[in-house]
Amino acid sequence: MATAGGAGRPEKRKAITLAATVVFGREGYVRASMDAIAAEAGVSKRTVYNHFGDKEALFLSVALQNSAELTEKIRDLMAKYLDRVVDLRQDLVDFAVERARAVLSAGEHGALGRAIRAEVANIPADVLGAWLEAGPVASLRDLAAHFEALSERGLLAVEDAALAAEQYTLLTFHPVADRSFWGALPVADEEVERIAAAGVDAFLRIHGAPAPAEG
Amino acid sequence: MATAGGAGRPEKRKAITLAATVVFGREGYVRASMDAIAAEAGVSKRTVYNHFGDKEALFLSVALQNSAELTEKIRDLMAKYLDRVVDLRQDLVDFAVERARAVLSAGEHGALGRAIRAEVANIPADVLGAWLEAGPVASLRDLAAHFEALSERGLLAVEDAALAAEQYTLLTFHPVADRSFWGALPVADEEVERIAAAGVDAFLRIHGAPAPAEG
DNA sequence: GTCTATACAGGGATAGAC
DNA sequence: GTCTATCCCTGTATAGAC
Numbered sequence: 047m048a049t050a051g052g053a054g055r056p057e058k059r060k061a062i063t064l065a066a067t068v069v070f071g072r073e074g075y076v077r078a079s080m081d082a083i084a085a086e087a088g089v090s091k092r093t094v095y096n097h098f099g100d101k102e103a104l105f106l107s108v109a110l111q112n113s114a115e116l117t118e119k120i121r122d123l124m125a126k127y128l129d130r131v132v133d134l135r136q137d138l139v140d141f142a143v144e145r146a147r148a149v150l151s152a153g154e155h156g157a158l159g160r161a162i163r164a165e166v167a168n169i170p171a172d173v174l175g176a177w178l179e180a181g182p183v184a185s186l187r188d189l190a191a192h193f194e195a196l197s198e199r200g201l202l203a204v205e206d207a208a209l210a211a212e213q214y215t216l217l218t219f220h221p222v223a224d225r226s227f228w229g230a231l232p233v234a235d236e237e238v239e240r241i242a243a244a245g246v247d248a249f250l251r252i253h254g255a256p257a258p259a260e261g
Numbered sequence: 262m263a264t265a266g267g268a269g270r271p272e273k274r275k276a277i278t279l280a281a282t283v284v285f286g287r288e289g290y291v292r293a294s295m296d297a298i299a300a301e302a303g304v305s306k307r308t309v310y311n312h313f314g315d316k317e318a319l320f321l322s323v324a325l326q327n328s329a330e331l332t333e334k335i336r337d338l339m340a341k342y343l344d345r346v347v348d349l350r351q352d353l354v355d356f357a358v359e360r361a362r363a364v365l366s367a368g369e370h371g372a373l374g375r376a377i378r379a380e381v382a383n384i385p386a387d388v389l390g391a392w393l394e395a396g397p398v399a400s401l402r403d404l405a406a407h408f409e410a411l412s413e414r415g416l417l418a419v420e421d422a423a424l425a426a427e428q429y430t431l432l433t434f435h436p437v438a439d440r441s442f443w444g445a446l447p448v449a450d451e452e453v454e455r456i457a458a459a460g461v462d463a464f465l466r467i468h469g470a471p472a473p474a475e476g
Numbered sequence: 477g478t479c480t481a482t483a484c485a486g487g488g489a490t491a492g493a494c
Numbered sequence: 495g496t497c498t499a500t501c502c503c504t505g506t507a508t509a510g511a512c
Contacts, residue, residue: 164379166442227381261292
């Protein structure tokens with residue numbers, strides 16, 4: 047018997063993964079059909095089952111992969127905006143805007159995250175834990191590390207870096223996630239920018255370094 | 262032909278509404294079956310169709326009703342904690358805790374909200390607008406009015422009351438909503454309290470009134 | 477030996493008929 | 495209130511093709 051998640055043409059496997067990400071993201075877990083995923087991937091349904099066993103295993107597999115990819119993408123954004131900071135406020139705003147775009151972009155990574163959140167009650171606890179660890183928790187830790195570094199440089203006055211990272215996310219990302227229902231509906235670019243700016247201003251009131259004495 | 266949403270024994274209608282709220286909240290829209298709702302209500306499936314037309318109309322009907330009820334409940338909590346404030350910080354913390362409980366309580370109102378959020382892409386724009394207006398938007402407006410009043414009393418220093426209301430919600434409610442996935446998973450009481458306290462502290466750093474000069 | 481194509485068994489859903 | 499028509503989905507089986 048073919049092993050679920052076992053071998054096969056890696057090319058096909060990749061096509062299935064991508065198709066499943068798209069279809070699960072668009073339709074949600076229950077509405078998505080294995081027929082539609084096979085069609086989207088351009089392979090036969092049997093091939094999907096040979097590679098992934100059953101629908102649930104396929105979903106969980108692409109969920110974990112998606113989570114890791116998104117974390118990597120966000121890590122790149124942090125490196126771009128938070129490593130060599132010159133204008134802290136502007137960099138925090140730009141990072142917020144780009145992260146919201148990356149996570150909540152309609153067609154891409156964000157959509158699957160929404161499907162996972164909708165199915166959370168039906169996901170085994172250990173898989174959910176792995177998804178969290180590879181995704182949101184990892185990003186939070188990365189951001190906390192950056193805030194700690196910025197604090198040591200005197201650009202922030204952060205006591206609890208993990209708390210600060212969460213509050214930055216709450217103030218700059220969640221308003222967009224909320225308005226768009228985690229990417230299901232579009233949000234105008236200008237609104238994302240406005241939200242980011244207001245969120246960063248609030249964040250700096252909580253955790254900003256006191257202005258350096260002049261003269 | 263029986264009018265969808267028309268007459269019928271109001272007793273039965275109420276039982277169906279309650280049953281639909283429970284089953285949709287527990288299973289989500291797609292998984293919930295009209296059989297299960299009829300059984301939960303203790304009526305025949307035919308009666309359900311006579312009262313509400315079809316599955317989607319039933320869902321949208323209970324969604325709107327649930328949204329309005331939850332708003333009313335939160336309004337009561339605001340009256341309890343934010344009308345006659347003596348210890349502002351404590352009252353803000355208590356309100357945050359109780360609101361999180363009310364909205365995210367596993368079995369009750371919160372569960373249906375999660376189902377609605379999961380189905381947002383399949384809900385007609387006008388119904389979604391009505392749901393928002395009766396629910397989250399109304400609560401935000403109520404909270405902003407309270408913050409304005411507190412500001413006039415000198416207990417807060419709020420410039421933009423709507424923004425302050427949103428930030429309070431972001432800092433005290435969203436961390437719980439996020440951890441519990443909008444009520445799908447339990448969150449320990451102590452954690453809710455810890456989050457509320459940390460959120461209120463951050464909120465007061467943004468919008469708190471400067472300490473009155475003593476002596 | 478993996479993939480395609482198709483057909484099919486079994487279950488469950490909505491919605492309507494009687 | 496039961497019963498049923500119709501449809502769709504998952505997962506398997508049965509063929510043949512590269």
